Amino acid sequence: MHVISNSPLQHPPADYCPPGSERWFTIPEGLDAGKTLFYYDYATSAGDTPQRTVLFVHGNPECSYTYRKIRDALIASGEPLRIVAMDHIGLGLSDQADFEMVDFHHAANVLQLVRHLDLQNVTLVTHDWGGPIGIGALIQEPERVGALLVMNTTVFPMPSDGYTYTNYPFPWLPWYLTASLIPDALWGGVAAAVVCHAHPQGTAPFLASITKWLGKHASRSIAQDGPEYVFSQMLRSPANARSSKRNVRQTPVWGYGYRYEDARHGAQDNHAFYLRIQGNISQCWGPSGRNIPVCGYFGQWDACGKDSVIAQWHKALPQMTDNTHRFPGIGHFIEEYKGAEMAASILAMHERS
Secondary structure (H helix, E strand, C coil), rough: CCCCCCCCCCCCCCCCCCCCEEEEEECCCCCCCEEEEEEEEEECCCCCCCCCCEECCCCCCCCCCHHHHHHHHHHHHHHCCCEEEEEECCCCCCCCCCCCCCHHHHHHEEEEEEHHCCCCCCEEEEEEEHHHHHHHHHHCCCCHEEEEEEECCCCCCCCCCCCCCCCCECEEEEHHHHHHHHCCCHHHHCCCHHHHHHCCHHHHHHHHHHHHHHHHCCCCCCCCCCHHHHHHHCCHHHHHHHHHHHHHHHHHCCCCCEEEEECCCCCECCCHHHHHHHHHHHHHCCCCCCCCCEEEEEEECCHCCCCCHHHHHHHHHHHHHEEEECCCCCCCCHHHCCCCHHHHHHHHHHHCC
């Protein structure tokens, strides 16, 4: 694949996207106007016109490659689908960030891409910060969405019980502190470790894994044909690392709203962004609105996977109650483990609707 952006990930693996599906979008408006955003756009069947579009929206520190197992299972199913996934600015193959971006910045870019492609009958698939990003974008034009799958994400104020990102994965090393403790130059090693290897584990194996991948990132010894290479290399630039870290700094107030000062653009505030999501999601997509099929997958060794977060989803979108899958033995990055099952759930939602 020929990469035309200034991403530090210039040599993606062969399965980064389906052959011939790579596309590049120049963002027309907003703080990222003029930047190049990578996405892929793939029709699973040449003979049948796809009636549905599956739109994958990723979080941090990941990119569209995090959805490869779900994508490949959908392709193998033979169902006629259009599959679209993007890399947010500062991640994956898209241009590097030039300021510290959070959810509402990425949502603005996603909405511009959706409008550019005029996506309709969308099955929206979201993980991590992709929840607020994807839902925050599409809630502005909710008629485009026909089904929703969420995994280890929330758009609601994080409950204070159990795991939060101030005591997870360990009280002595909460996730939000890693942004201050790990230098920018090593941040890609953190991404390689947590995206691919953050299953439930004790202190000793966790420290061993982090140390291993920090060392491999620093020595540039991560094999290019593996997912760890993708998630580490895309964050090798200091600008991308700092932007990724800003999302981590936000985790203690996930869903409440967050204000910070950016060196380039000044005060940034996403309180109104969250209020719009929380005030509209039920009436747009719940039983009193379009009543779309909704499915949830939650690895429960994680703050976004605990029962109190799931209960918030059920209250807002009660049709999800009978389509919720809990996995106590899986951590935050559940798509690394349950891709085939999620693909089956997507197809089942299509049948129901």
